[in-house]
Amino acid sequence: MMRKDLIYILLLGFPLVGCKSKIMQNADYRQNWNLLEKKNEALAFDADIHLSEAEVRLDKKLLQMRQQFINTTEQHKISLYNRSFNEIRPLIESSELFKVINAMPKGGLLHIHSGGLTDVKWLMMKARKYKECYVYDQQDNGQYIFGQMAFFEKENVPEGFVQLDKKLISDPSFEAQLQDLLILRRSTLCTYTDYWIEFEKRFKRIGLLLAYRPFFKEYYLKGFQDLVKDKVQHVEIRFNFDELYDFKYGKYPLNTSITDLQDILKTIRKSHPQFTFKLIYSSFKFLDTQSVENQLERAFELKKEFPDVISGFDLVADEATGNSIYSFQENWEKLKEFTKKYGTEMPLFLHAGESNSIFNKNTLDVSILNNQRIGHGLNLIYFPQVVERIKKDDKLVEVSPISNQILGYVSDFRNHPARVLLRNGVQCSINSDDPGVYGYEGLSYDFWIAFIYWELDLKALKKLVFNSIHYSSLNKNEKKEAKMYLNQQWIDFVQKANLELKAKSLKHPEAS
Numbered sequence: 001m002m003r004k005d006l007i008y009i010l011l012l013g014f015p016l017v018g019c020k021s022k023i024m025q026n027a028d029y030r031q032n033w034n035l036l037e038k039k040n041e042a043l044a045f046d047a048d049i050h051l052s053e054a055e056v057r058l059d060k061k062l063l064q065m066r067q068q069f070i071n072t073t074e075q076h077k078i079s080l081y082n083r084s085f086n087e088i089r090p091l092i093e094s095s096e097l098f099k100v101i102n103a104m105p106k107g108g109l110l111h112i113h114s115g116g117l118t119d120v121k122w123l124m125m126k127a128r129k130y131k132e133c134y135v136y137d138q139q140d141n142g143q144y145i146f147g148q149m150a151f152f153e154k155e156n157v158p159e160g161f162v163q164l165d166k167k168l169i170s171d172p173s174f175e176a177q178l179q180d181l182l183i184l185r186r187s188t189l190c191t192y193t194d195y196w197i198e199f200e201k202r203f204k205r206i207g208l209l210l211a212y213r214p215f216f217k218e219y220y221l222k223g224f225q226d227l228v229k230d231k232v233q234h235v236e237i238r239f240n241f242d243e244l245y246d247f248k249y250g251k252y253p254l255n256t257s258i259t260d261l262q263d264i265l266k267t268i269r270k271s272h273p274q275f276t277f278k279l280i281y282s283s284f285k286f287l288d289t290q291s292v293e294n295q296l297e298r299a300f301e302l303k304k305e306f307p308d309v310i311s312g313f314d315l316v317a318d319e320a321t322g323n324s325i326y327s328f329q330e331n332w333e334k335l336k337e338f339t340k341k342y343g344t345e346m347p348l349f350l351h352a353g354e355s356n357s358i359f360n361k362n363t364l365d366v367s368i369l370n371n372q373r374i375g376h377g378l379n380l381i382y383f384p385q386v387v388e389r390i391k392k393d394d395k396l397v398e399v400s401p402i403s404n405q406i407l408g409y410v411s412d413f414r415n416h417p418a419r420v421l422l423r424n425g426v427q428c429s430i431n432s433d434d435p436g437v438y439g440y441e442g443l444s445y446d447f448w449i450a451f452i453y454w455e456l457d458l459k460a461l462k463k464l465v466f467n468s469i470h471y472s473s474l475n476k477n478e479k480k481e482a483k484m485y486l487n488q489q490w491i492d493f494v495q496k497a498n499l500e501l502k503a504k505s506l507k508h509p510e511a512s
Contacts, residue, residue: 044424047425062097065096084185104497106443107467109468110468113434117436118226129165130151134161144160196407235277244260293330300339308475320357325366355378372396380426399418399431401446422460
């Protein structure tokens with residue numbers, strides 16, 4: 001009898017032991033899974049952000065709105081993931097989420113270029129009001145290209161130029177044609193030519209307009225007004241310095257553009273006293289070292305005269321065709337000499353890694369140099385040691401998602417390298433680069449793209465916004481004031497957004 005009982009115990013007990021072992025294995029698996037998840041979350045760029053109760057409520061609503069938007073596009077068989085920004089722009093503007101992001105304080109815009117600041121439609125409308133504004137309507141030659149605009153005195157108009165207003169009146173179709181020549185679009189993601197050549201032509205077509213002092217003033221007033229309207233409180237412009245001129249006094253000293261911008265700032269601050277700007281002196285990668293040295297010294301001269309305006313130095317242009325940052329090493333060695341000579345430092349804010357190629361190693365240079373922020377940094381993910389160094393040195397990557405797609409570096413926004421950088425703890429900010437050239441204004445579109453395609457939440461949005469002030473080139477006191485203002489604006493935004501979305505859900509319960 002005892003032997004039979006033992007057999008029963010053995011037969012019935014083994015399954016129980018096996019079941020218990022399996023449960024323990026599942027528990028270990030879940031514990032390890034949770035531990036890995038927490039470790040990954042702790043590495044993310046926004047790990048230090050903790051949301052208030054009000055922010056948590058808004059976060060839940062924003063995530064719900066995003067899911068509703070995606071569900072709606074799927075129901076209507078609208079593909080979000082293989083279309084260009086220009087194609088989805090109407091969808092963006094019609095979404096409820098865009099209204100919320102439009103109202104969100106953006107902090108600072110740290111990466112934008114002087115020739116891409118302002119809306120093209122406004123630019124054409126304003127330029128045609130000047131009787132001295134002309135447009136070149138002949139085939140490209142060695143000096144001018146079709147659609148290039150400039151100001152001339154009546155007796156000095158070059159051959160091939162016609163008065164802009166008269167041209168638009170005599171040929172109504174020319175307005176749309178000129179607009180297409182000024183905006184760089186990416187109509188289909190599968191058609192790709194040399195976008196950089198077309199890109200640079202956009203700047204050439206308006207470049208001569210910006211040196212004309214009366215137009216310069218109107219252009220930057222409009223640009224600053226657009227930023228303020230989009231809840232941007234600080235802007236840092238990659239600025240190409242040219243001598244301003246008019247037909248009464250001729251050419252003005254190089255510093256006139258700075259004093260004019262300071263006057264424009266005074267006008268803006270009458271209604272928006274918190275608004276600030278800085279200029280990053282920009283030269284070009286395609287120049288030789290001697291030319292860059294001359295530009296660098298000129299930047300030092302202006303920084304000594306305007307220490308609160310000039311914040312640093314950059315080199316711009318297509319990284320695939322221009323010189324590498326390394327090729328200018330003798331210029332970087334001159335920094336200490338110029339610092340001693342002019343009694344001021346010149347931080348670098350270099351473009352680097354605006355490329356899909358592993359052979360472009362400009363990011364190695366910026367991790368070694370006194371480079372405060374990295375413009376674009378798309379190929380950083382190919383250089384893990386550089387990523388670790390950037391994290392250790394607490395440097396920021398200036399990310400411009402729409403620009404990166406239009407110039408062909410990213411097709412599907414979901415695959416933007418910034419997603420990898422953010423998850424690995426690299427600090428970033430959201431920027432527009434050249435919104436005027438891409439056919440939009442402000443910063444809201446880029447934030448919308450990031451939120452939708454990168455699957456961000458309010459915690460990530462908040463970190464990106466506050467990064468833009470924390471890593472700005474504002475001085476210590478300016479930064480303290482800017483952070484205080486931004487913090488209050490953020491609190492007000494969260495409160496107002498919660499109230500408006502609650503009222504909307506009560507009015508339309510089926511939408512919640």
